[in-house]
Structures are given as structure tokens and as C-alpha cells.
Amino acid sequence: MRSATESPNASLDGTVAAPGEKSETGVSRRSFLATGVAAGVGVGLAPFGRAASALADRPASSKLSKGDAAILRFLAAAEILETDFWQQYNELGGIQDSEVPGGSGSPTYTAALEVLDEDMPQYIHDNTEDEFTHFTFLNAYLESRGADAVDLKEFATLPSSKATGAQQIGRLTNLMQLTVDTSWWTRYRSHTKNPDLGDSFAQAVPGLAKGEHPAIPRTDADLKPEAHIQAIANTAGFHFATIEQGGTSLYPSVAQRVRDAEALRVVLSIGPTEAMHFQTWQDKAGNAPALTDPETGLEFPNLKESSNEELKANLIMPEPAPFLRRSLPIVSIVRPTNTQGIAMGVVEFLTEMGLFKGQSKGFFEALKELARQADAARPRG
Ligand SMILES: [Fe+2]
Numbered sequence: 001m002r003s004a005t006e007s008p009n010a011s012l013d014g015t016v017a018a019p020g021e022k023s024e025t026g027v028s029r030r031s032f033l034a035t036g037v038a039a040g041v042g043v044g045l046a047p048f049g050r051a052a053s054a055l056a057d058r059p060a061s062s063k064l065s066k067g068d069a070a071i072l073r074f075l076a077a078a079e080i081l082e083t084d085f086w087q088q089y090n091e092l093g094g095i096q097d098s099e100v101p102g103g104s105g106s107p108t109y110t111a112a113l114e115v116l117d118e119d120m121p122q123y124i125h126d127n128t129e130d131e132f133t134h135f136t137f138l139n140a141y142l143e144s145r146g147a148d149a150v151d152l153k154e155f156a157t158l159p160s161s162k163a164t165g166a167q168q169i170g171r172l173t174n175l176m177q178l179t180v181d182t183s184w185w186t187r188y189r190s191h192t193k194n195p196d197l198g199d200s201f202a203q204a205v206p207g208l209a210k211g212e213h214p215a216i217p218r219t220d221a222d223l224k225p226e227a228h229i230q231a232i233a234n235t236a237g238f239h240f241a242t243i244e245q246g247g248t249s250l251y252p253s254v255a256q257r258v259r260d261a262e263a264l265r266v267v268l269s270i271g272p273t274e275a276m277h278f279q280t281w282q283d284k285a286g287n288a289p290a291l292t293d294p295e296t297g298l299e300f301p302n303l304k305e306s307s308n309e310e311l312k313a314n315l316i317m318p319e320p321a322p323f324l325r326r327s328l329p330i331v332s333i334v335r336p337t338n339t340q341g342i343a344m345g346v347v348e349f350l351t352e353m354g355l356f357k358g359q360s361k362g363f364f365e366a367l368k369e370l371a372r373q374a375d376a377a378r379p380r381g
Pocket residue numbers: 079082130131134247274
């Protein structure tokens with residue numbers, strides 16, 4: 001095996017592409033080739049595992065291992081996608097300023113969001129800014145450690161909302177046909193169940209988990225009647241938390257397979273900010289007024305007054321739950337955190353949500369390839 005310092009372009013196993021070596025999809029061509037050869041989880045990585053642990057205390061100038069680079073690249077892609085849709089929310093319902101430019105706001109949609117909390121526009125702005133910094137940092141960090149950054153710009157082809165206030169630009173994500181899984185609500189309120197132990201969970205808003213629902217006004221026609229735009233704002237309120245609880249699980253799940261100490265520090269430092277977002281959004285989602293959308297029949301139940309512990313709005317702290325083995329005492333934890341197949345699981349989760357409705361075959365191929373490479377990174381221990 002070559003040493004990492006032998007040549008500026010050489011990686012330990014020769015599979016981490018040199019910076020700038022990008023394919024047309026923005027994903028490293030060499031990484032695609034390498035995966036094609038080493039198909040299957042862990043194949044071809046055996047000798048690399050030992051060398052990677054030896055890298056842990058090397059200065060940050062050393063090249064990232066193939067597995068660590070793949071994990072960080074998948075995270076960068078996820079953050080780019082988050083930024084894309086948070087940007088759409090901010091244009092219509094956030095604060096458009098020099099920190100998060102673009103759009104000019106929809107006063108009616110913004111007012112409906114403010115029913116959940118008067119500071120919603122500020123929170124939307126700040127969450128958008130956070131995601132922007134997440135992907136920008138991850139990409140810069142990847143390049144600083146000799147790995148490829150991720151660029152999905154060529155896939156920004158989906159239409160913008162036609163409502164007044166939105167920019168008319170190509171998007172990566174679609175917020176106008178969402179199916180929102182709200183089972184995190186009961187998952188974090190259950191004392192007895194954990195998805196990592198095979199348990200399943202009831203929806204907080206069953207109507208959102210089926211059909212297609214806009215989370216932003218599609219045109220100005222969506223701005224009335226009042227209960228219709230409120231249902232759209234309520235949908236957004238639950239979607240915010242659905243997304244951020246996903247991020248809250250994603251980071252600890254991938255962290256278990258990051259080997260380089262500094263790369264692990266990056267993952268462990270970004271991840272909890274997703275939990276801060278989630279915590280805020282689940283509190284606000286609980287303020288979504290009970291109503292029935294007169295246009296679609298979508299129903300939002302009164303969670304504030306629910307007598308069911310697993311639905312009660314004010315139980316926003318994670319209830320202790322079983323973890324690892326049911327024989328151990330229950331503990332307040334993030335769940336799920338199973339590391340196996342997590343990246344592809346996230347791709348499926350976002351796809352089933354309808355976030356990529358209308359996206360090209362090339363987009364799904366590029367995203368799945370990034371996920372496959374991340375999931376192929378060998379676990380510790
Ligand atoms: Fe993020």
C-alpha cells in the first residue's frame with residue numbers, strides 16, 4: 001500500500017478522487033468507477049480499515065479515507081437539498097435579507113405561519129442560514145482534506161411556486177406535493193418503543209401521511225380562504241419538524257462509521273444543531289390550530305387537548321425509551337440511530353415524502369450513488 005504522502009494525488013487505496021475531478025453529475029467520476037469495481041458493502045475496503053484508524057491523529061492536512069469522504073459527501077448532499085427547500089420557505093414565509101437573500105415574502109402565508117409562533121419568520125430564516133453554512137462548510141472541509149465537494153446545481157430544474165414573493169428559479173426540491181410522515185411525534189413520546197427495535201408508530205396528523213399536500217402556496221389562489229392557507233402553513237409547520245428530526249437521527253447514525261477524529265468532530269458538531277431545529281419545530285407544530293381545509297378536506301387534530309400521552313402537544317422533551325436491548329433500562333435518546341443503510345434510508349424517506357417529485361432519473365442516480373458510497377463505509381469495532 002502506498003503512503004498517503006507519496007504523491008499529492010494519491011490516496012491510501014487510490015479511490016478518493018482528486019479535487020476538481022468531477023463528472024457531469026457533480027459526483028466524482030473516479031468514485032463511481034471505484035464503486036463499480038468494489039460493488040457490495042465493504043468489499044475492497046478490508047486493508048484500508050487499519051490504515052484509516054492510524055490516520056486518526058494525523059494533522060488535518062492529510063487526505064480523508066474513502067469511507068469518511070463518502071459519508072461527508074452524502075451529508076453535504078443532504079444539506080444542499082435542505083438548503084434548497086428551506087430557501088423556498090424563506091422566500092415566502094421567512095425574512096429576506098442579506099444573510100438569506102431571495103424572494104420578497106408572501107404576507108398572507110407569513111401571517112398564517114405566525115399563528116404557530118410570532119417568531120416563525122425569524123426561525124425559518126435562521127434554519128435556512130444554518131443549512132447553507134452546513135453544506136458550504138462540509139464542501140470546503142472535504143476539499144481541504146483532499147476529497148471532492150458535492151455540486152447538485154445541474155439538477156435544479158424543478159419549478160418555483162408561482163405565488164407572489166417567490167423567486168422564479170430552478171429548484172432541486174418540490175414543496176408543493178408533500179406526503180408528511182408525522183410518526184416522529186408519537187415516536188418521541190413513547191416510553192415503550194424504539195424504531196431500531198422494530199417498532200412502528202402512529203401518525204400525529206394522519207391526513208398528512210397520505211395524499212399530496214402543498215407546504216407553500218403554489219399560486220396566489222392558495223392564499224384564500226383563510227382555513228386553506230392555514231392548512232398550508234400547518235403542513236409546513238409539521239414538515240419542518242419531520243425534516244429536522246431526520247437530520248437529528250442522520251448525524252449520530254453516520255458518526256458511528258466515521259474514523260478520522262477531526263471528521264468525527266465535524267459530524268458531532270453539526271448533528272446536534274439539527275436537534276435544536278427539531279426541538280424548536282416540534283414545539284411550534286404543537287401550536288398548529290385544529291382545522292379542516294375546506295378545499296382538500298385535510299384535517300389537523302387538536303393535539304393540545306389530546307388525552308393520549310403519545311399525542312399530547314406539550315410533551316416536547318424526548319420521553320425515555322428502550323435502547324439497544326429491551327433488558328436495559330429506558331433512556332431519553334435520539335431515535336433511530338441504526339447506522340446500517342442509513343444514507344439510502346434517508347434517500348427513500350425524502351423520496352417517499354414527495355420532496356423530489358418531478359426530478360430526473362440522473363438526479364436519483366447521483367443521489368443514490370452518493371448514498372451507496374456512504375453506506376459502504378465500514379463500521380467501527
Ligand atoms: Fe443541516
